[in-house]
Amino acid sequence: MLRVMFIGTSSARPTVSRNTSALAVQRGADLYLFDCGEGTQRQMMRYGVGFMVREIYLTHMHADHYLGVVGLLRTMSLQDRLEALAIYTPPGGEELLRQAVGLELAELSFPVRIEALVPDASNQHDGYSISAYAVSHPGGANGYVLRESARPGRFYPERALELGVPEGPLFGRLQRGEAVLAEDGRQVEPGDVMGPPRPGRTVVYTGDTRPCDSTVKVAAGCDLLIHEATFSDDEVDRAQRTGHSTARQAGEVAQAAGVHRLVLTHLSARYSERAYVLEREAKRACGGACEVLVAYDGLTIEVPFRDAEEAEP
Numbered sequence: 001m002l003r004v005m006f007i008g009t010s011s012a013r014p015t016v017s018r019n020t021s022a023l024a025v026q027r028g029a030d031l032y033l034f035d036c037g038e039g040t041q042r043q044m045m046r047y048g049v050g051f052m053v054r055e056i057y058l059t060h061m062h063a064d065h066y067l068g069v070v071g072l073l074r075t076m077s078l079q080d081r082l083e084a085l086a087i088y089t090p091p092g093g094e095e096l097l098r099q100a101v102g103l104e105l106a107e108l109s110f111p112v113r114i115e116a117l118v119p120d121a122s123n124q125h126d127g128y129s130i131s132a133y134a135v136s137h138p139g140g141a142n143g144y145v146l147r148e149s150a151r152p153g154r155f156y157p158e159r160a161l162e163l164g165v166p167e168g169p170l171f172g173r174l175q176r177g178e179a180v181l182a183e184d185g186r187q188v189e190p191g192d193v194m195g196p197p198r199p200g201r202t203v204v205y206t207g208d209t210r211p212c213d214s215t216v217k218v219a220a221g222c223d224l225l226i227h228e229a230t231f232s233d234d235e236v237d238r239a240q241r242t243g244h245s246t247a248r249q250a251g252e253v254a255q256a257a258g259v260h261r262l263v264l265t266h267l268s269a270r271y272s273e274r275a276y277v278l279e280r281e282a283k284r285a286c287g288g289a290c291e292v293l294v295a296y297d298g299l300t301i302e303v304p305f306r307d308a309e310e311a312e313p
């Protein structure tokens with residue numbers, strides 16, 4: 001399962017219907033939080049996200065992206081959490097976060113590790129990685145990429161039988177990538193009975209940023225690009241000045257990267273109830289090349305394999 005839950009989709013300050021930035025990503029049994037604006041813990045309750053977060057990734061150290069960490073840690077501690085928690089910031093952000101969390105850290109029921117992730121650094125997990133890349137936002141900011149490893153190709157049992165491999169444990173060994181001996185003593189390679197490796201899924205989250213080439217590069221061909229779109233193109237100068245993107249620019253990035261699906265988030269309050277303006281603009285900019293959605297608090301997106309008719313591992 002790869003599921004993205006938008007639990008805070010407003011920029012700068014909350015509105016009646018949108019909280020400040022936070023994104024929960026569930027990959028199998030692992031739950032991650034990307035950004036954690038004030039009030040995120042309540043949003044997690046509201047949308048049934050649960051608190052068993054494995055790691056938190058902060059894109060940058062603007063208040064609307066990290067203030068929720070303090071309260072969230074305290075609640076986890078009140079629930080007697082024991083598992084260690086790692087929180088990643090962009091370079092230079094770790095000290096600021098330590099100060100924000102302050103004395104609280106020593107009193108928590110569980111260890112917290114706060115660490116900066118330099119661009120291109122990545123955390124390897126079983127079957128996927130989460131890596132940072134540099135975006136363009138005042139003070140320095142990371143975008144993040146969750147990338148699954150390629151999966152083995154499809155196994156064709158009838159081919160194995162034809163080549164004289166009996167059904168049973170040898171099938172399993174072939175599927176694990178080992179060569180085996182057929183009944184007549186000939187060697188059968190996994191490639192003889194399996195299709196080519198199948199790509200895993202990739203999700204990219206920009207955080208706050210101007211449109212930038214680094215996003216186009218890491219998001220090339222990805223399944224889901226979550227790009228900020230703070231403004232509409234009426235305010236393109238303001239976006240540039242403050243280090244943000246317009247919906248048109250997000251659409252252009254998505255088109256240049258050839259992404260499968262684009263979701264806009266981090267909306268300025270003035271578009272909170274007029275998200276269709278941004279959606280229209282981004283759709284026009286990417287010329288129908290990808291599906292475009294504007295996130296709202298509570299939006300949940302399942303990211304399927306492209307060859308989706310197959311069962312997930």
Ligand SMILES: [Zn+2]
Pocket residue numbers: 011012021062064065208266
């Ligand atoms: Zn922001």
Ligand SMILES: [Zn+2]
Pocket residue numbers: 060062137208
């Ligand atoms: Zn910011």
